[in-house]
């Protein structure tokens with residue numbers, strides 16, 4: 001029987017659900033009163049996972065032929081089936097995941113899809129389920145094309161991508177502290193809690209998939225500091241448990257900004273600048289509309305005052321008229 005790699009995450013669902021059950025039970029006992037799980041948040045996460053799994057299954061139908069094309073026409077090596085080729089594939093894909101993930105936080109087009117994963121203000125195993133149906137549109141699959149060029153078959157690429165994502169489920173928890181020497185090599189719950197935090201010192205740090213060596217090598221690593229507990233979520237909180245809103249809010253905001261900015265340079269920025277550009281742009285717009293509001297208020301007060309003085313003048317005139325001889 002051949003195992004269908006595309007179903008790997010669905011096949012692991014019982015393990016994921018058991019972990020969620022254990023964590024919810026464990027944290028209720030050890031940290032009572034702390035809002036780590038909520039039914040609405042968990043259901044929203046589960047809905048997002050199901051939507052993403054369905055979209056992914058369809059997307060692979062379109063994407064695998066692209067990998068096949070590069071594999072057949074542009075591969076630079078043919079790997080024999082061995083542990084060595086598995087290790088090379090694993091390391092290469094994990095590095096590409098790091099690149100993809102870092103770009104996802106620095107390019108708004110990719111952030112529009114990735115923000116779904118970060119928009120919950122809770123952090124638990126079910127947070128790993130928060131994925132976007134829009135990843136195929138955003139172009140996540142483009143980042144794995146180099147693997148086909150390196151000589152890995154499309155099925156192997158799909159399998160390693162899903163193994164990497166499957167591993168990442170286990171770093172979404174507050175139930176596990178630091179893990180000693182493992183923190184130097186692998187992504188861990190402590191490292192990934194930092195990634196989900198919006199504290200100034202944690203934001204846009206720790207992009208690791210499985211190996212944290214890339215963060216340490218490329219300067220994006222920061223340690224979880226017990227004196228600065230992570231505050232989870234995004235800078236502008238979403239306040240919704242609606243999976244559709246969570247999926248599309250940033251796309252809608254990006255589309256509106258693209259339509260409203262003037263000039264192609266700013267239109268490009270609306271799509272591809274870091275997400276902070278959008279925050280800046282919205283702040284500038286809010287400030288200029290506040291100034292415009294203040295001006296129009298001032299204007300109308302002035303007009304009222306002028307109108308009033310005209311009325312007063314007329315009134316006085318009318319009052320005085322009969323007295324004229």
Ligand SMILES: [Zn+2]
Pocket residue numbers: 101105114117118195
């Ligand atoms: Zn992220």
Ligand SMILES: [Zn+2]
Pocket residue numbers: 117128172192196
């Ligand atoms: Zn995460």
